[in-house]
Amino acid sequence: MKTLTLTAPAKLNLFLHINGRRADGYHELETLFTMLEYGDELTFSLIKQDIVEIGGDVAGIPLQENLIYRAAEALRPHKKSPFGAHVQLVKKLPMGGGVGGGSSDAATTLLALNTLWQCDLSLDQLADIGLSLGADVPVFVRGKTALAQGVGEKLSPYTLAKKHYLVVFPNVHVGTVEVFTHPELPRNTPKLPEGWTIDQTHNDCQALVKKLYPEVEKTLSWLLKYAPSRMTGTGGCCFAEFDSAQAAQRVLEQLPSHWTGFVTQSASESIAHRQLAAWRKDEVK
Structure with a gap:
């Protein structure tokens, strides 16, 4: 078989x-x-x-x-x-x-x-x-x-250049339905303009999830000491971009024990x- x-x-x-x-x-x-x-x-x-x-x-x-x-x-x-x-x-x-x-x-x-x-x-x-x-x-x-x-x-x-990421899970399970049905979720972001760049973007769920799950806010603040950080999707994982796997690994080694994380690279396929x-x-x- x-x-x-x-x-x-x-x-x-x-x-x-x-x-x-x-x-x-x-x-x-x-x-x-x-x-x-x-x-x-x-x-x-x-x-x-x-x-x-x-x-x-x-x-x-x-x-x-x-x-x-x-x-x-x-x-x-x-x-x-x-x-x-x-x-x-x-x-x-x-x-x-x-x-x-x-x-x-x-x-x-x-x-x-x-x-x-x-x-x-x-x-x-x-x-x-x-x-x-x-x-x-x-x-x-x-x-x-x-x-x-x-x-x-x-x-x-x-098309994106390959990047190295540290992804951190703050051990809170965020419900997608909870986020998307919440009355405080922003729902009026304009469509992306022609020629947009990643610097013009954000995560509309992030502020709400930070409010509902303080551990997510703590994770983002901790990551921000090392690199720009952002939440993915409706959370609760957060990520930061690094120039090399070694740089990301050094930060992972300092991760508080009550969180988990991994270092990885993006893939076009x-x-x-x-x-x-x-x-x-x-x-x-």
Whole structure:
């Protein structure tokens, strides 16, 4: 039976602007996603029974609510293989951290099982399935640095130089729904002008989350001693950019013990896509 191991990468929202709220309750936004060379590890193994099993770091989440399971079941109508799948998860990304852990796991499941189950769907088709699972899933399916607009589904490729980041999780789990439904959330940031630069951007969720979760404010203030800092997504992870991995590592070594963090580099293409391409190449040999 075939086995495939992929890294489900973390992402950073380098900024997050909320331009308005639609009649259906969803928000119009603009955000710049970049992939990171760090993430959860998922091992997919074909099994004889036509079922989906998930093992490893599932954190007590019921199977039917697990995004990995939901992604696999969403792909099931397209499978041409008679086999089921066992997915073993090694969780490295914090839940509720704003680095896309669950969405990335779901997207990586779509990519892996599309191959193992011989579905042969295009990235566009997988992204459409992914959108039904969560607004951030399509960007992980496509696996490129991208400017996202609309509710996050309108993706435009964006070129960024590779950067080194220290990402810190202040051990608070921020609920996305809580943030996006809060009456104090700003919802009127103008659309980006032509020729905008990153210096003109910010995170519209940051002030609110700092107020609701003081530990996030402490994290941002601590990072600010070493480099400009910002919160990613709806939090609570915060990040700072450094000129080298060594500089970021030196700061990580000084991190207060009640927080956790990691040093990584941005990637123009998702590590999961690169690993999948290498696996397919080996299969052809």
